[in-house]
Amino acid sequence: MSQLKALVRASFPGVPQMSVEELDRRLRDERPPLIIDVREPLEYEVSHLPGAVHAQGEDIARQIADAEPGRSVVLYCSVGYRSSAAVADLIQLNDPEIGGRVWNLEGSIFEWANSGRAVYRGEKQVGEVHPYGKQWSKLLEPQLRP
Numbered sequence: 605m606s607q608l609k610a611l612v613r614a615s616f617p618g619v620p621q622m623s624v625e626e627l628d629r630r631l632r633d634e635r636p637p638l639i640i641d642v643r644e645p646l647e648y649e650v651s652h653l654p655g656a657v658h659a660q661g662e663d664i665a666r667q668i669a670d671a672e673p674g675r676s677v678v679l680y681c682s683v684g685y686r687s688s689a690a691v692a693d694l695i696q697l698n699d700p701e702i703g704g705r706v707w708n709l710e711g712s713i714f715e716w717a718n719s720g721r722a723v724y725r726g727e728k729q730v731g732e733v734h735p736y737g738k739q740w741s742k743l744l745e746p747q748l749r750p
Contacts, residue, residue: 637676647734651723680709
């Protein structure tokens, strides 16, 4: 996973990265960040981070526009590549309402779940994460694979 995170950082050098530890801490704040899952709908249906909403494409910017002004926003996917690309696209908009408040979750849901943090299907805590594909599933702890 560390090599993959390094690749993501190198591929998207202008994208701010937030660690799972930092997000976990911020979720306990009085004003937690908006969390957006940018994976495919089926991936989101298997499990997602607590309180996460699903959005793709232009809907991501709409979710952010509808959020409380100034609220931090964290995007994630399976390992951080797709969500980093989405954050990079948002940064390219040069929208002052978006800039400086959008982050990628480094390692994304795989690192979140691998570290023992809870994932949910709706409001119910579950013990599995969509593996994205056979090759990628090797990055998930075995007990998390459906």
